[in-house]
Amino acid sequence: MCRVLFLFLQCSINFMFYKGHNIVKNQNTDLVLLTPLQMQIVDKAAAKTIPVKQLMENAGWAVTQEILKRYKPCSVLILCGPGNNGGDGYVVARLLAKAGWPVCVGAIGKPKAGSDAEYAARQWCGKTVENLEAYVEKASLVVDAIFGAGLTSNLDCRIADLLRKAKRVIAVDIPSGIDGETGQIKGYAPYAELTVSFFRAKPGHYLLPGREHMGVLVIKDISILTNTIFTIDIKYWLNEPGLWEIPRAEIEDYKYRRGAVSIIGGSQMTGAARLSAHAALNMGAGLVHILPLGNNEIYSNFSACLIVDNDPLEDVIQDKRRKVWVCGPGLSIKEVRRTLPILIAAGKKVIADAGVFQTDQIDMLKGTSIITPHMGEFKRVFGEIIEDKVSAARQAAVKTGAVVVLKGADTLIVAPDGRVAINQHASARLATAGSGDTLTGIIATLLASGMPEWESACAAVWMHGEAGYLCDHSWPNAEMLANNLGKARDNAKIIKKIDN
Numbered sequence: 001m002c003r004v005l006f007l008f009l010q011c012s013i014n015f016m017f018y019k020g021h022n023i024v025k026n027q028n029t030d031l032v033l034l035t036p037l038q039m040q041i042v043d044k045a046a047a048k049t050i051p052v053k054q055l056m057e058n059a060g061w062a063v064t065q066e067i068l069k070r071y072k073p074c075s076v077l078i079l080c081g082p083g084n085n086g087g088d089g090y091v092v093a094r095l096l097a098k099a100g101w102p103v104c105v106g107a108i109g110k111p112k113a114g115s116d117a118e119y120a121a122r123q124w125c126g127k128t129v130e131n132l133e134a135y136v137e138k139a140s141l142v143v144d145a146i147f148g149a150g151l152t153s154n155l156d157c158r159i160a161d162l163l164r165k166a167k168r169v170i171a172v173d174i175p176s177g178i179d180g181e182t183g184q185i186k187g188y189a190p191y192a193e194l195t196v197s198f199f200r201a202k203p204g205h206y207l208l209p210g211r212e213h214m215g216v217l218v219i220k221d222i223s224i225l226t227n228t229i230f231t232i233d234i235k236y237w238l239n240e241p242g243l244w245e246i247p248r249a250e251i252e253d254y255k256y257r258r259g260a261v262s263i264i265g266g267s268q269m270t271g272a273a274r275l276s277a278h279a280a281l282n283m284g285a286g287l288v289h290i291l292p293l294g295n296n297e298i299y300s301n302f303s304a305c306l307i308v309d310n311d312p313l314e315d316v317i318q319d320k321r322r323k324v325w326v327c328g329p330g331l332s333i334k335e336v337r338r339t340l341p342i343l344i345a346a347g348k349k350v351i352a353d354a355g356v357f358q359t360d361q362i363d364m365l366k367g368t369s370i371i372t373p374h375m376g377e378f379k380r381v382f383g384e385i386i387e388d389k390v391s392a393a394r395q396a397a398v399k400t401g402a403v404v405v406l407k408g409a410d411t412l413i414v415a416p417d418g419r420v421a422i423n424q425h426a427s428a429r430l431a432t433a434g435s436g437d438t439l440t441g442i443i444a445t446l447l448a449s450g451m452p453e454w455e456s457a458c459a460a461v462w463m464h465g466e467a468g469y470l471c472d473h474s475w476p477n478a479e480m481l482a483n484n485l486g487k488a489r490d491n492a493k494i495i496k497k498i499d500n
C-alpha cells in the first residue's frame with residue numbers, strides 16, 4: 001500500500017509555494033492531507049469551474065479504471081448511499097456494466113431530489129436489488145459507495161451487518177465507517193482490498209486503526225485544480241521526502257557546521273546513550289559527545305569517534321558550538337532532574353526522551369525543543385487520550401512548546417503551531433529495544449545540522465523507517481538499524497544545505 005501511493009506521489013511531484021497560515025517553503029502539495037471539512041471546501045471551489053456531475057463522473061471513472069486494471073470480470077454489487085459517495089457508486093455501476101461486467105446496485109437511502117447523486121442514480125438503467133443480504137453474500141466483489149470521509153455518526157447496525165457479509169470490498173473514497181480526520185472507526189468499517197480516493201488523501205487514510213482498512217490506497221486526479229489548496233489553512237501532511245529538505249555535504253563544511261550532538265550519559269543504564277551516539281555518528285553528525293554522569297570507562301571504550309566529556313555539565317554548556325543536547329535515554333529521574341533544567345536554562349536545544357517521561361510533571365518539559373514519547377510515556381505525562389491522539393498530541397505541543405513525536409506504527413510529528421505530519425514509512429522492524437534511542441540520535445543530528453525542529457523530527461522519523469526497510473532481514477536490532485542510516489540519508493533525496 002505504502003509503496004503504491006509513494007510511487008504515485010513521486011510521479012506527480014510538484015513543488016509549489018504554499019501561501020496559507022503555515023508557510024512551508026517549497027511545500028510539496030502532493031503530500032498535503034485534507035480533512036473532510038477542507039475537502040468539502042475544495043469540492044465547492046472546484047464546482048465553480050467544473051460541474052459536480054462531471055467531478056462525479058470523473059471519480060466514478062477513476063474507480064472503474066482501478067477495478068478493470070486489477071480484477072477479471074465477476075459479479076459486482078455496488079452499495080450506494082444517499083450522498084455524493086453513492087453518486088460515484090452509480091457511475092461505477094454504469095461504467096462497469098458498459099464494460100460487460102454483471103453488475104447490480106443496492107440503494108442504501110435515496111439521494112435528495114434534484115441532487116447530483118440523484119442525477120447519477122437516474123443514469124443507472126441496470127438491475128437494482130432489494131434483498132441486499134442475499135446479494136451481498138453472493139457477489140464476488142462489493143463496492144462500498146455508502147458514505148465518504150465525512151461520516152457524522154456511527155454506522156447504522158443494518159449497514160454494518162451488510163458490510164460484514166461482503167467477501168471482498170472495494171471502497172470509494174474511504175471504507176464507510178471510518179472518520180476521515182481521525183482514522184477512528186465509527187461503529188464498524190469493512191476491510192477493503194482497494195480504496196480509491198480523489199485529489200488528496202485524508203488523515204484518516206493513514207491514521208490507525210483506519211489505515212488497516214484501506215487495502216491498496218490509490219489517490220486519483222479528478223481534474224480538481226491544485227490551486228484550490230492555497231486558500232486552505234493546511235494542518236496535515238504525509239511524512240515523505242519533499243516535506244523537508246536534508247542538508248548535503250558542502251565544500252565549506254567543517255565538523256561544527258555539520259553539527260555537534262551532545263548526549264547526557266546515564267550512570268547505570270549506559271546502553272541507551274551509546275545507542276543514541278551510535279545513531280548520531282552513523283547519521284553524519286560532525287561530532288558527537290557523551291557527558292557521562294558516571295561509569296565513564298564504558299563510554300570511553302565505546303567508539304574511537306565518540307568524544308567523552310570529563311568536565312562537569314555546568315562548564316561544558318559554556319561551549320556555544322554545542323547547541324543540541326539529548327537528555328533522557330538511560331537516565332534515572334534523579335539524573336534528569338539534575339541535568340535537564342541546566343540545559344534548558346542555558347538555552348540549549350534539547351531533545352527529551354525516555355527518562356524524562358517518568359513523572360507527570362509537564363512543566364519539566366517546558367523549554368525543550370522536541371519530545372519523543374511512545375503512547376505509554378505520553379499517557380503517563382499528559383494523561384489518558386480523551387478525544388483522539390492527534391488532538392491530544394496538539395495539546396501536549398501547546399502545553400510544552402515542544403514538537404511532539406508521538407511514536408507508534410503511525411508516528412505523529414506535531415508542532416506547537418498545529419502542523420501534523422503522519423508517518424507511514426515504517427515497519428514492525430523498528431519495534432526493538434533501543435530503537436527509540438536510535439531515533440533520538442537521528443533527530444539530534446538533523447537539528448544540529450541547522451534544520452528546524454518540526455522538519456528535523458519529520459525527516460528523522462522517515463529515515464528511521466527507511467533504515468528498517470534497508471535491513472536485509474525482518475529482525476534487526478537497534479545497532480543494525482543505525483548501521484543503515486548513512487544509506488537512509490542518501491535515499492531521503494538530498495536537496496540543499498541549510499546554513500547554521
Ligand SMILES: NC(=O)C1=CN([C@@H]2O[C@H](COP(=O)(O)OP(=O)(O)OC[C@H]3O[C@@H](n4cnc5c(N)ncnc54)[C@H](O)[C@@H]3O)[C@@H](O)[C@H]2O)[C@@H](O)CC1
Pocket residue numbers: 043044046047052055056057059081082083084085086087088146147148149150151152153154155156172173174198222
Ligand atoms: N462534492 C464533490 O464535488 C465530489 C464529491 N465526491 C464524492 O462525494 C463524497 C462526499 O459526498 P457527501 O458530502 O454527499 O457525503 P456522503 O456521500 O458520505 O453522504 C453524506 C450523506 O449521508 C448522511 N449521513 C452521514 N452520516 C450518516 C450516518 N451515520 N448514517 C446515516 N446517514 C448519514 C448525511 O446526512 C448525508 O446525507 C466523497 O466521498 C466522494 O466520494 C466525488 O463525487 C467527487 C466530487
Ligand SMILES: [K+]
Pocket residue numbers: 085144145146147148171172173174175176
Ligand atoms: K465509501
